[in-house]
Amino acid sequence: MKNVLHWNPPKGQHxxxxxxxxxxxxxxxxxxxxxxxxxxxxRTYCDLSAETSxxxxxxxxxxxxxxxxxxxxxxxxxxxxPFLETQVGPPEVVLKTGEKSISIVLTAPEKWKINPKDDPxxxxxxxxxxKYNVSVYNTKSxxxxxxxxxxTLEFTWLEPSIQYCIHVESFVPGPPRxxxxxxxxxxxxxxxxxxxxx
Amino acid sequence: LRRCLSSVDVHRIEQSFWDIxxxxxxxxxxxxxxxxxxxxxxxxxxxxxxxxxxxxxLTFYRDRVFKDHxxxxxxxxxxxxxxxxLFLQMQRTLEQxxxxxxxxxxxxxxxxxxxxxxxxxxxxxxxxxxxxxELDIFLAWIGKNHRxxxxx
Numbered sequence: 001m002k003n004v005l006h007w008n009p010p011k012g013q014h015x016x017x018x019x020x021x022x023x024x025x026x027x028x029x030x031x032x033x034x035x036x037x038x039x040x041x042x043r044t045y046c047d048l049s050a051e052t053s054x055x056x057x058x059x060x061x062x063x064x065x066x067x068x069x070x071x072x073x074x075x076x077x078x079x080x081x082p083f084l085e086t087q088v089g090p091p092e093v094v095l096k097t098g099e100k101s102i103s104i105v106l107t108a109p110e111k112w113k114i115n116p117k118d119d120p121x122x123x124x125x126x127x128x129x130x131k132y133n134v135s136v137y138n139t140k141s142x143x144x145x146x147x148x149x150x151x152t153l154e155f156t157w158l159e160p161s162i163q164y165c166i167h168v169e170s171f172v173p174g175p176p177r178x179x180x181x182x183x184x185x186x187x188x189x190x191x192x193x194x195x196x197x198x
Numbered sequence: 199l200r201r202c203l204s205s206v207d208v209h210r211i212e213q214s215f216w217d218i219x220x221x222x223x224x225x226x227x228x229x230x231x232x233x234x235x236x237x238x239x240x241x242x243x244x245x246x247x248x249x250x251x252x253x254x255x256l257t258f259y260r261d262r263v264f265k266d267h268x269x270x271x272x273x274x275x276x277x278x279x280x281x282x283x284l285f286l287q288m289q290r291t292l293e294q295x296x297x298x299x300x301x302x303x304x305x306x307x308x309x310x311x312x313x314x315x316x317x318x319x320x321x322x323x324x325x326x327x328x329x330x331x332e333l334d335i336f337l338a339w340i341g342k343n344h345r346x347x348x349x350x
Contacts, residue, residue, distance in 0.1 A: 028232030056241070058335075060229060079223045084334055129341075173209060174341060175216045175334070 001086050002112040003052045005061050006045045007075065016067040022046040027058035027079060040066070050114050055082035055126070088123050088170040090182030091132055101156040102187065106132050106149065106168060127172045133179075137165045139186075160192035207291070208340055211284045215333045218277045222331040228324065233316045234332045240309070240339045247306035248343045249292070249299065254310035255336060256289045259329070262317065266326035278330065 009018055022038035025031070038046035052059050062076040091106040108124035124130050134147040136155070140162045147153055158164065165186040169179040234240065234255075243251050264282040269275040292300075317325045 025229055027229055028235065030230055078220050079331070081334055081338075083338055174337075175212050 001053065001055050001082055002047075002049045003080070003082060003086075004045055004047050004049070005063065005077070007063050009044060010065045010067075010072055013067050018042070018065050018067045020044065020046075020063050020065055022048075022061060022063045023074075024048055024051050024062075025060040027060065032062070049112055052080070052082055053112075053114055055086065057082075083126075084175050085177065087178050087180050088127065088130065088172060089180050090168055091170055093166070093168055093182055093185055095185065095187055097187075098154075101154050102158060102164075102189075103152055103154045104134060104166065104168075105152050106134075109170065123170070129173055131171055131173065133169045133171055135167055135169075139163045139165065158189050160189050163188045207284055207288050208337060208344075211281050211288075211333075212337055214277045214280050214284070215337065218274045219331070219334060221271065221274055222327060226324075226328050226331045228320065228328060231316070231320065231328065232332065233313060233320075233325065233329045234335045234339075235312065235316070240335070241342075243306065243309055243343070244303070245343070246301075247303050247309075250302035250306040251309055252340065252344070253289070253292060253300055254302075254306075255313065256285055256292070258310065258313060258317075259285055259336075260289065263326050263329040266322045267330055268323050268326075281333070 005022060007020070019040040019042055020038070021040060022035045023032040024035060025033065033051070035046060035048065035051060046061075046063070048059075048061060058079050058081045060077055060079060062074040064074050065072040089109040091108055094105040094107070096103040096105060108122045108130055111121040111123055111126060113120070131148055131150050134149060134153055136145045136147070137143070138145075138159075140159070163186055165184050167184045168182045171177070171179060240251070260282070264278065264285075267278065269278060317329065319325075320328065
């Protein structure tokens with residue numbers, strides 16, 4: 001739920017110093033509100049995470065450019081609905097090895113916090129139907145296989161002496177959201193002791 | 199309340215709505231007015247009232263919003279009629295599923311009256327357009343509440 005507004009500089013300013021001011025609006029409320037950290041700034045982004053932290057409301061944002069003695073029209077976003085539009089980051093991935101199996105233990109990411117000291121809120125609490133798309137790559141056969149889970153996966157069918165790589169994406173069934181895949185994790189299975197004894 | 203509404207129906211509505219969401223919401227210029235209030239107000243609905251409020255809101259969309267809305271774009275019109283048909287299907291599913299277990303408390307009745315009052319504040323075509331643009335609020339509420347109330 002980290003929500004950052006980005007924009008492009010206006011065209012045709014030819015080196016003039018351009019500054020920007022951002023305002024936001026909570027849908028259903030009365031007026032546009034200013035953003036303390038985004039008044040007359042020269043960067044082209046503004047972090048609105050604190051302003052939009054109530055993910056069940058909907059929001060608009062707008063930005064105005066100022067240069068020399070002139071200023072642009074306000075450029076406005078569409079209606080933004082954090083609850084349905086936020087990109088859910090990848091889960092924490094822990095690999096546990098068993099006698100003849102490997103388990104992938106997945107833990108939901110945490111919601112962005114206004115104050116780092118705040119208690120963590122798991123995205124699982126916000127999206128009880130949060131699921132994970134696990135992709136497993138066999139480096140020998142060069143084959144991908146995919147699994148859907150909501151917490152842990154155990155693989156008992158892995159072949160010995162092979163490197164496997166996995167990456168995991170969180171997803172929430174419903175409107176389309178851009179996925180944020182986890183980093184690739186690789187592990188190798190042990191040699192088959194039986195073949196070693198022959 | 200047994201879980202009545204199938205998530206398949208909800209997802210099919212979401213997909214159709216998502217395709218026309220920007221078009222609908224951009225035409226809605228009354229940012230300071232909301233028909234369904236925010237999910238927060240709907241969230242105050244107790245689990246026991248979820249069925250009643252769902253039923254009333256489905257009827258509200260069927261009998262007022264879909265009828266009152268004037269649409270010029272054929273593409274948007276097509277998607278809206280698909281959504282309307284899925285709403286009818288959802289209504290039938292809900293009716294068959296709940297039979298008589300769908301009582302309405304005073305709070306549930308008040309909540310749906312607020313929606314009607316909000317609707318009546320605006321000129322009809324603006325109200326219908328705004329209500330359609332707020333389908334994401336309603337669908338998010340259905341998704342949250344018809345998943346969590348799966349235990350009778």
